[in-house]
Amino acid sequence: MTREEIVTTLKSRYSGQIIDFLDKSKSRIYMEIKPESLRTIAAYVFKELEARFNTASGVDNRFHIEILYHFTIDSINLLISFRVKVNRENPVIDSLTSVFKGADFIEREMHELLGIEFTGQPDKRRLLLSDQWPEGVHPLRSDYKEWDSDAIRDRGV
């Protein structure tokens, strides 16, 4: 499929699910979708369009938690970023691990760094933070404050 065909197919197939569409440049597309349709659209893009899952990046923009799921269709050099916005107080989104295994690590990372709950994610253990890190403190949240006043810090040379 060419780039234009993919754009029109996505627009017509998921017309009710797409909130915003930004054709940024020749190789970059940003698409904001409804959170409940994430799994269907991701499965379509990964399985039918044979896209590669790059990664996901969570952003706390003070009003919402935004998650961007980046997919690349290498054959036509197109990077599609699906943006979902979830409630900041209680961020919940479907896990993509049932669609492809590559989503496992990044969901665990976002779970601890931003406090996003992934429904259907079988592995809830920590990936990066230490065991001493308190529950409910998420370092990439915009309102994060240093919690450990006794910690021995790098003396900085």
Added chain:
Amino acid sequence: MAKTIIPIGPFHPLQEEPEYFSLTVEGETVVDVDVELGYNHRGIEKLSESKTYDQVPFVVERICGICSTSHPYAYVKAVEDISGCTIPERAEYIRTIIAEGERIHSHLLWLGLAGHFLGYNTVYMWVWKLREEILDVMEILSGNRNNYAMFKPGGVRRDIREEDIPFVIKKIDSIVKTLDMLKKAILDDPVLHARLKGIGILKREDAIDYSALGPTSRASGVAKDVRKDAPYGAYDKVEWKMIVTEKGDVFDKVVVRVLEVFESISIMKSCLLSLPKGPIDANLADIVPGEGIGVHEAPRGETFHYVRSDGSNRPTRHKVRAPTFMNLPTCKSTVIGAAIADAAIILASIDPCYCCTERLAVCRIDGKRMMNGGELIRLSVEKTEKLKKEMGRR
């Protein structure tokens, strides 16, 4: 038979970076594997939010001692994606030269380590000796062996001097000769065939399912390379071919990396020979609000950076995804079912990022080298003798 758990790491002579693998074995067969990360988590994404756009390349350069160009390359591409500027052609060529030099030394580093993991230390010594030569080339081009500090949003920081080019080309030509010999010695070695063929097979569908990257996926027949699929730098201006093999075992990963070194040398050479004249910096104005994505094919696979700007002089969010992050989970499909003796090389076959920043100082006075290799060996022997004597006295 009872199940036994064999821990590898977090600190282990074979894993030079802290990483914990717990292998569940039945007899000698691995039946389950679990990875624990985070021993080296430094919070660089958070740190990056407190640095200006020009400072961030220095931070991301230190994510990894080996991929010290890959992260800045992906980062500056992300920033340039936000501002939409074009880079001078000479800067694109210089970036390509540095990135390929890094690929050569990184692949050679892995090849040496792979030999070391197998107890084949001859390969280790040979390859690392050869790697020194390419590090010398990088020192001439950038002033540093690692952490080249060449990249900035909008261009490069340092130009390549015309008078250095003939020497560099002579040097990489001599590397090709030694490498040819090494390639035959390694790829035709019956011991390595017996040891590496048919183990740690990553199937094509698994490589796709895990979204594995770089040589790890190309060895499994996934013909994807950012340099070909989304050309940047000078990659679409010079001739080179993507190396893809089909079997996906450890031996194929060796083949891909060894052959890629030859391609990298040829890219480097053609870029040096056709280096266009002109400025090396686009002098970027302030970064507009927006978001950008930069990808670069690092030695281990695609490095992915996402940067968001709110119009100030610092990024509000900077996401870094290193290739090992996607490649590491593939151990679930490669190690399970393997013999415990093969586990170390299979886990190492994805080339997990190792840090290597050792360097030897050569003192110069008036441009004259004070010590050569033989003299340094003599110095080292003398020092050992001295220490022996001192210890004997105590």
